[in-house]
Amino acid sequence: MRLRGRKGIREEIERQQELIILDPRELKGKWSEVFGNAQPIHAELGMGKGRFISEMSLKHPDINFIGIDMYDELIRKSSEKARAAHGKESEQGAIANLRLLLFNIEHIEDAFAEGELERIYLNFSDPWPKKKHARRRLTHRGFVEKYIQILNDKGEIHLKTDSQILFEFSLNSFADMGLRMRNISLHLHAEGIHPDYVMTEYETKFADKGMNIHRCEVVIGSQALEEHLAALKKQQSL
Template sequence: MRLRGRKGIREDIESQKELVVLNAKDHKGKWAELFGNNNPIHAELGMGKGRFISEMSKKYPNVNFIGVDMYDELIRKASEKAKAAHSNSQEETDQDAPLSIPNLKLMLFNIEHIEEAFEEGELERVYLNFSDPWPKKKHARRRLTHPGFVTKYQQILNSNGEIHLKTDSQSLFEFSLNSFADMGLRMRNISLNLHVDGIHPDHVMTEYETKFAGQGMNIHRCEVVIGEAALAAHLEQLNQPKPES
């Protein structure tokens, strides 16, 4: 995918040092230090224009979020989305002050080498939202749910680690479910039509999700339990007695 944007994009994102991270490898194992706290870190791999990660960072201030993409133009667009999402939450008395988004970073990076940006167990959750389906069989290894990528996610996720996947592509969803199953991973909350009963008001939508759901297309979703603590909590919940109807 090639993106054409206005001149000065690189200079624009380079000037946003509080929000944009261009030297991700330098922060490997030190992301908590960069955020200034030990809150859980969630990363969206392939964030596109950044609506989802921006809204999530606003909705959950006690979680640190990192939006990852490899294109300068998408980092710039995501920075605009982030500022728009958070600007209305700034007090009127601070309107002239620089906008601060302490729990959000936008990372310019190639996901193919994601293990070079995060230390083992540094993330709590990975979001894969409407990733490129790479429909040709010869490109299967490029799919972000291929075992080659999932193995890397397993490495950088902690004991509470999970992968949350959403896609409009039936073929990618089928491939992903088989990929997770072949790796012996536990899945939950599998949905073939996430919004069949309408869009829940608490659900944070991506740009693609809004578009496709509006066209009546099915949105597929599942959660993959990776970490030992997350798996133990899931199994304990399954063993809870069901309330009598």
């Protein structure tokens, strides 16, 4: 996949050092220092044009958000979305709880230390439909093992996709690794879209066409699992 960006795009993103980070490897283990607080950190891997991560950071100021993509043009567009979402105070300077990373997700373990993230979002990742490309899917065991390493005791993975192939593959991948899943949906917006729900660009387009959106949450951290099992036990006792 190649994206054709306008001339001078690299210079434009290099001027936004308060928001855009070009070499996150230097900050591994230091993300709380980057944000200047100990709030939970959520990361979207493959953020596209950045609508989801921008709106989430605005909606949840008590959480730090990191959007990651490997294409200059998408980083530029995401920075525009972020500044538009956060208003005039963000037009030139930093956005307190948001950073955008120009980085290849294949090396995600080089950008974050063990237990540094609390949640990972995988929104409409490339499904790589051919079987020979299965290892490139972001829910392949090779990737998930890296996510487990960098997620903390409350760690979770939230997956959304329009691809039935990727969703079935992902459920099997998580199950084969012995991971607990919850809130599995084969048609997320079947009963309409909740007004507080934050959607990606792809999701809006697919939902408008009536296409099925598949979603699930994967419980990774020990504390998250303990809380999940306790909630199940309480529900069964009602």
